[in-house]
Amino acid sequence: MVNETHDPAARSWVASANQSGADFPIQNLPLGAFRRTAAEQPRAGMAIGDRVLDLESCGAWDGPLHALMASPATQRAALRLAVFRLLRDDATPSTRARVEQALLPLDAVTMVMPAPIGDFTDFFGSIHHASRAVELMRPGAPLFESYRSMPLAYHGRSSSIVVSGTDVRRPRGQRRRREGGAAYEPTRRLDYEAELGIFAGPGNDLGSPIAIGDAWAHVVGVCLLNDWSARDIQAWESDPLGPFLGKSFATTVSPWVVTAEALAPYRVAAAPRGDDAPPLPDYLCSADDAALGAMAIEVEVAILTSAMRTAGDAPHRLSLSNAATLYWTSAQLVTHQTSNGCNLRPGDLLGSGTLSGIDRTTWACLLELTRGGREPITLPSGESRAFLEDGDEIVIRGRASAPGAPGLGLGECRGRVVAA
Amino acid sequence: MVNETHDPAARSWVASANQSGADFPIQNLPLGAFRRTAAEQPRAGMAIGDRVLDLESCGAWDGPLHALMASPATQRAALRLAVFRLLRDDATPSTRARVEQALLPLDAVTMVMPAPIGDFTDFFGSIHHASRAVELMRPGAPLFESYRSMPLAYHGRSSSIVVSGTDVRRPRGQRRRREGGAAYEPTRRLDYEAELGIFAGPGNDLGSPIAIGDAWAHVVGVCLLNDWSARDIQAWESDPLGPFLGKSFATTVSPWVVTAEALAPYRVAAAPRGDDAPPLPDYLCSADDAALGAMAIEVEVAILTSAMRTAGDAPHRLSLSNAATLYWTSAQLVTHQTSNGCNLRPGDLLGSGTLSGIDRTTWACLLELTRGGREPITLPSGESRAFLEDGDEIVIRGRASAPGAPGLGLGECRGRVVAA
Numbered sequence: 001m002v003n004e005t006h007d008p009a010a011r012s013w014v015a016s017a018n019q020s021g022a023d024f025p026i027q028n029l030p031l032g033a034f035r036r037t038a039a040e041q042p043r044a045g046m047a048i049g050d051r052v053l054d055l056e057s058c059g060a061w062d063g064p065l066h067a068l069m070a071s072p073a074t075q076r077a078a079l080r081l082a083v084f085r086l087l088r089d090d091a092t093p094s095t096r097a098r099v100e101q102a103l104l105p106l107d108a109v110t111m112v113m114p115a116p117i118g119d120f121t122d123f124f125g126s127i128h129h130a131s132r133a134v135e136l137m138r139p140g141a142p143l144f145e146s147y148r149s150m151p152l153a154y155h156g157r158s159s160s161i162v163v164s165g166t167d168v169r170r171p172r173g174q175r176r177r178r179e180g181g182a183a184y185e186p187t188r189r190l191d192y193e194a195e196l197g198i199f200a201g202p203g204n205d206l207g208s209p210i211a212i213g214d215a216w217a218h219v220v221g222v223c224l225l226n227d228w229s230a231r232d233i234q235a236w237e238s239d240p241l242g243p244f245l246g247k248s249f250a251t252t253v254s255p256w257v258v259t260a261e262a263l264a265p266y267r268v269a270a271a272p273r274g275d276d277a278p279p280l281p282d283y284l285c286s287a288d289d290a291a292l293g294a295m296a297i298e299v300e301v302a303i304l305t306s307a308m309r310t311a312g313d314a315p316h317r318l319s320l321s322n323a324a325t326l327y328w329t330s331a332q333l334v335t336h337q338t339s340n341g342c343n344l345r346p347g348d349l350l351g352s353g354t355l356s357g358i359d360r361t362t363w364a365c366l367l368e369l370t371r372g373g374r375e376p377i378t379l380p381s382g383e384s385r386a387f388l389e390d391g392d393e394i395v396i397r398g399r400a401s402a403p404g405a406p407g408l409g410l411g412e413c414r415g416r417v418v419a420a
Numbered sequence: 421m422v423n424e425t426h427d428p429a430a431r432s433w434v435a436s437a438n439q440s441g442a443d444f445p446i447q448n449l450p451l452g453a454f455r456r457t458a459a460e461q462p463r464a465g466m467a468i469g470d471r472v473l474d475l476e477s478c479g480a481w482d483g484p485l486h487a488l489m490a491s492p493a494t495q496r497a498a499l500r501l502a503v504f505r506l507l508r509d510d511a512t513p514s515t516r517a518r519v520e521q522a523l524l525p526l527d528a529v530t531m532v533m534p535a536p537i538g539d540f541t542d543f544f545g546s547i548h549h550a551s552r553a554v555e556l557m558r559p560g561a562p563l564f565e566s567y568r569s570m571p572l573a574y575h576g577r578s579s580s581i582v583v584s585g586t587d588v589r590r591p592r593g594q595r596r597r598r599e600g601g602a603a604y605e606p607t608r609r610l611d612y613e614a615e616l617g618i619f620a621g622p623g624n625d626l627g628s629p630i631a632i633g634d635a636w637a638h639v640v641g642v643c644l645l646n647d648w649s650a651r652d653i654q655a656w657e658s659d660p661l662g663p664f665l666g667k668s669f670a671t672t673v674s675p676w677v678v679t680a681e682a683l684a685p686y687r688v689a690a691a692p693r694g695d696d697a698p699p700l701p702d703y704l705c706s707a708d709d710a711a712l713g714a715m716a717i718e719v720e721v722a723i724l725t726s727a728m729r730t731a732g733d734a735p736h737r738l739s740l741s742n743a744a745t746l747y748w749t750s751a752q753l754v755t756h757q758t759s760n761g762c763n764l765r766p767g768d769l770l771g772s773g774t775l776s777g778i779d780r781t782t783w784a785c786l787l788e789l790t791r792g793g794r795e796p797i798t799l800p801s802g803e804s805r806a807f808l809e810d811g812d813e814i815v816i817r818g819r820a821s822a823p824g825a826p827g828l829g830l831g832e833c834r835g836r837v838v839a840a
Binding site: 171206207236282 | 577660
């Protein structure tokens with residue numbers, strides 16, 4: 001499915017799109033929703049360089065982004081191609097003049113949620129993260145029995161998903177008291193988890209699973225996601241029904257949805273299942289998916305504390321991991337989610353799970369980095385952290401890379417912790 | 421909060437509303453959404469006897485039911501009072517003539533979902549159900565450690581919630597194989613769970629919990645709910661993240677939302693917490709809630725098999741339980757749900773959990789009635805059931821009763837299993 005829109009030599013007449021390492025070159029064209037004023041309804045846009053293209057103003061799409069997510073993959077591809085040609089440096093002067101009036105500086109608009117999210121599912125896609133979770137939760141126990149047979153997941157909370165830049169209030173909640181019973185107070189073990197978020201569309205009818213060969217047609221694209229977690233609340237409440245209030249106080253997503261089509265050149269082989277893995281049921285198997293089901297997207301997590309902000313320091317990197325190390329592919333998540341007939345609707349969101357790899361430099365949450373809080377990390381500012389403190393900001397960035405391809409950025413997913 | 425609209429002596433000029441034992445007397449006035457034709461948008465209505473009152477046609481409410489759920493409790497109360505007076509037998513002939521043209525026979529309209537549901541949470545509110553679940557899952561183990569400290573729950577799936585009368589397709593899914601690994605095939609252990617569903621509105625801002633004293637203002641009303649469950653899928657997938665595909669294939673709700681205000685005369689003391697229960701954190705405590713936080717609603721589950729349908733038999737009662745036996749009150753569910761700052765939105769749905777009591781006659785799912793399928797039950801038709809078979813229809817009915825009050829029905833929640 002690589003086509004004209006993936007041409008690594010293509011350049012845009014929007015000069016900022018052509019800078020080396022730009023998040024939004026002409027080969028990206030991610031989808032987002034924005035407002036020009038606080039009063040207006042969200043508008044559908046695409047990012048190009050340091051600009052947002054207003055899709056309605058340029059005549060490319062007349063409706064909300066949500067409706068575009070509901071459209072078939074072929075229609076989304078046609079829109080991408082049309083916009084690509086409008087923005088390429090060989091556009092005629094008259095086209096360019098027409099499109100120019102539909103471009104706004106990114107810093108002049110307010111990004112909002114790409115879509116109203118009907119349902120949010122959070123998967124547990126990294127076997128490395130899952131294995132370390134077992135070590136911390138159940139020392140000496142084997143990996144969860146069904147882990148390598150299916151992508152494990154829980155239903156998440158849609159209402160509390162917020163867009164990058166929204167402050168996150170430290171939640172109150174119940175934690176187990178050493179002396180018995182429970183206390184209700186601000187969490188003492190606030191954590192982040194860096195993930196990818198997959199926006200679904202157009203989706204399936206209730207009762208009709210999506211076959212693995214069709215799954216990518218139901219992936220609109222990918223964003224960055226911070227699955228904020230209160231570990232003390234989570235530990236006390238999770239038996240036997242799983243995570244609930246320890247997660248539902250906030251989930252942050254980056255505003256730009258990098259489309260499945262834009263990511264085509266960055267697809268790589270799925271991670272090996274392991275020689276001793278149980279046989280995989282047929283519905284999750286596909287030779288194409290094994291060969292090209294993963295995405296080479298590097299994800300960096302950085303922290304900016306209040307003291308660092310005051311001192312003018314840059315955020316400090318906590319981890320750099322790669323989504324290609326996930327045990328389960330995006331197609332497997334979509335197919336498994338619908339394998340019981342459950343329906344996906346346009347704008348539904350699937351979290352990949354914490355993007356932790358093998359090495360310590362890839363551990364994408366504090367639970368792993370501090371061994372459950374027992375081994376605090378020291379920052380260059382001299383501060384130490386077992387878990388997050390008020391004023392700490394977590395900044396997640398992502399970039400797809402592949403040999404011979406220009407590379408694409410996913411933008412930023414930021415959130416700052418404010419006091420309970 | 422008992423007022424003129426609860427007067428047990430009040431009668432309506434709609435004769436069918438005055439029949440003894442009617443679900444929808446003038447003291448009920450439940451909210452529902454309906455269509456007169458397949459093409460039109462859902463309309464807001466109230467049930468009265470065997471009729472539905474079109475709220476827009478009679479001038480009482482101009483908008484979707486969803487918007488009414490978003491309005492403050494005082495506005496919903498004012499609407500209830502206004503409609504009550506329109507329908508009471510002392511209405512003037514001109515009022516009656518005007519309202520009569522806004523009444524439609526219930527069997528001439530199609531009931532649809534009362535609201536687009538943003539988030540669905542399923543609680544585990546019956547300690548009797550939870551205790552038997554432990555017996556079956558972990559023989560000899562104590563009750564879940566946090567059970568009596570907080571209302572345990574998991575996030576459910578919104579997209580697959582359907583209205584009463586919708587067929588339920590038997591889901592396929594993974595189950596553990598005795599010989600190791602997993603099979604993917606139609607569930608062999610399909611079950612129902614009878615619950616109440618609580619529709620929320622207007623809800624709270626993210627970061628601002630709802631205090632227990634304010635919780636009822638955020639309960640629009642109550643419906644019946646069938647939390648269909650595939651026990652084999654559920655058992656294999658639930659460690660450690662809780663129920664997922666074993667539940668998300670379908671949840672059925674009854675179409676009429678019996679309002680919190682209509683239920684005021686049926687409020688009773690909350691079930692005792694138990695002398696050895698741990699101290700309850702303050703945010704879940706309220707003397708008013710302890711005194712009047714439960715609802716005296718009897719819920720009956722009946723089954724109609726294909727053979728019974730062919731023979732013209734009536735549905736056979738499987739259980740009759742009472743929501744007043746729940747360990748957690750509706751106010752505690754609302755308050756706990758928002759205690760971490762999580763926001764409720766109008767139309768969000770909270771399931772009470774399976775309404776099982778102590779006695780076998782009150783066990784509200786097959787898992788309990790058949791001891792995990794090991795002791796099939798025999799029906800009057802001579803058939804036996806360990807779990808549900810294709811063609812089986814589950815019919816849940818509910819009725820609120822109290823001394824000196826006329827009683828209210830919740831209507832019906834029906835769903836028939838169709839082959840995978």
